[in-house]
Amino acid sequence: MSKNLLIKAAFVLCGVAIGSSAAMADTVADLGAKLTPIGAERAGNADGTIPAWEGGITTPPAGFTLGSDYVDPFAADKKLFSIDGSNAAQYKDKLTAGQLAMIARYKDYRMDVYPTRRSCAYPQRLYDKTKEDVGVARLDPATNDLVAAVPGGVPFPLPKTGAEVMWNHRTAFDSFGRSVSGTTAVVDKSGGFVPLKWDEARLSSYYNPANTTFDALKNIQLKYFTLYTAPARVAGEMYLVHETLNGERNAWLYSPGLRRVRRAPTLSYDNPVSGYEGLAASDQLYMYNGRLDRYEWKLVGKKELYIPYNNYEFANSRHKVAEITQPHFPNPDLGRYELHRVWVVEANLKPGIRHLLPRRIFYVDEDSWRIVATDIYDGQNKLWRYQEETTLNVYDLPACFGFGQAVYDFQAERYILDLVFNDDKRPDFHAETSGAADEKMFDVGELRKRGTR
Known part of the structure; x- marks a missing residue:
């Protein structure tokens, strides 16, 4: 080329x-x-390469058993x-x-x-709440924090700004309670890696049916707890995060070396992530997370794009992480790309504000409101990193779930393959009822107890 x-x-x-x-x-x-009920164009495109949306997958196909691999x-x-x-x-x-x-x-x-x-398909309650959100959801014009919304719905199904699209991503539904065990592979030039293993549980206050008003959220979008189990240098390290809607996130870290819990204010923005070897910033996790206050957000428009989609084979446990990874990029034999419409949002760092990643272009799938790809530029406006995530319908909810996030660093010639579950038990998207996630788990006192056991 x-x-x-x-x-x-x-x-x-x-x-x-x-x-x-x-x-x-x-x-x-x-x-x-x-x-569609969440704001995508229902019709297909003019040449028929993108079909009309006809409701998505709303029931599991034959052969699916809860807790097993998702049937393709x-x-x-x-x-x-x-x-x-x-x-x-x-x-x-x-x-x-x-x-x-x-x-x-x-x-x-x-x-x-x-x-x-x-x-992509979602529960009817989400569709109903999304309609209620039109004209109600609102951002702070100075910080782009969410200051009003109807919990349980897409806040901006008819977006007019880039920040509104980003909030649709931040609140994208993938369950009320979730419990996962996974692997992060920081892959070297030869294709080798030391598995970073972790367990995570989360509860979404925003999608808790009990929270019917914005005030009921008490400024909490979601809570999550992460325990690193391998390798030995990080095993036993624990994080507790309360993600807020309009303000800085509250985060705590338990360090097994110090044997105490302390606040973790650096778990945000461009601060490094434990175990990522400097190849990704904190706010790159889940394609983008955290506040929007450091960037100016431009809604460029829509385009058709080839993106990873419906990658059930990639997610199947018969393919171990060591099989998926190879030098420079994951095994392309397991990839599936499809043509979809995406929203394009350009983020440029505000004047006088610091961030390691001064310019990013986000591509947001219209059917799920999930960021599926990001072009990332350095201070000289040269392409530095590329980030991509695949999706599939977890039809026992139903919802479109993002996993298999890859971050490519063109300067280091290395990549991270994150949020993969192939070597671990299948994700539990009903953790609030299975007992894998409950409110007491996300209390700071409980974090202290776990650290001394």
């Missing part, structure tokens, strides 16, 4: 305002009609084509700058493209 192709990729955003002006004219009456409802799909260095120019308008950089840098990198399946 030529340098000109990469230069063109950097400016492809100039032509992405597909349907953005029309979207801003939509009203609450369009939700569930012209639009699209296992019979045949690959349409692959995108690699031989044909990337043909598809450049539907690729991110990061994807084009991966193709240009690694001759064996490829993206296998399958038929587009708009599988």
Whole structure:
């Protein structure tokens, strides 16, 4: 690939305002009609490569057992084509700058493209609450903190600003209570890694049916608890986080070396993450997390993009993490890309404000409001990192869940594969009823007790 192709990729955003002006004219009456109940375009595209949304997957397919691997409802799909260095120019308008950089840098990198399946679906209660949120949800104009909303719904199904789209991502539904055990692989140039193992439980106050008003949330969006179990250098380290809606997050750390609990104010923004070896900032976890106050957020518009989607094979426990990882990028044989519409949001650091990542371009799936890809630029406005996450429908809820997050660092020529569960028990998306997550688990006193056991 030529340098000109990469230069063109950097400016492809100039032509992405597909349907953005029309979207801003939509009203609450369009939700569930012209639009899906959470604000995506219900219709397919003009050439038929993106189908209409017909409700998504709302019930588990035959053969699924709770607690086991998710059965692939699209296992019979045949690959349409692959995108690699031989044909990337043909598809450049539907690729991110990061994807084009991966193709240009690694001759064996490829993206296998399958038929587009708009599988995302959510509980009816979320659809109802989303309608109630129109005209109610509101951001602080100075900080972009959420200061009003109807809990349990997408706050901005008809977004008018980039910050509103980012809040839809921040509040994207993937259960009320969740318990997962997973692996993070910080992969070196040879493809080797030392598994970082962890257990995590969380409760979403925002999606707790008992919280029917914004005041009932008491400024808490969600709470989560993380325990590192391997390797030995971090085993026993624990974090407790209370994620707020309008203010700094509250976080505590238990250090087994010190045998005490202390506040962890650095678990945010561009501060390093334990075990990530400097390859990702704290707010890159889950594609983006935390406050929006350090950036100016521009809603660029919509575009069609090839993104990882419905990757049931990638998530299957028969593929161990050591099989998935390889030098430079995960095994492309296990990847599935589809053409979907995404919102494009550009974040530029505010003047006089510090952050390691001064410019980012986020691509947000219209059907799930999840960030699925991010181009990340350095202080010289050169592409530095690329971040990508895949999704599948966890149809026992139902919801679209993001996992398999990859962060590529083009300067270090290394990557992180995070949020993978292949070597561990299957995620529990009903932790509030199974007993794997309850309110007392997220109390600071309970963290102290766990640390002294």
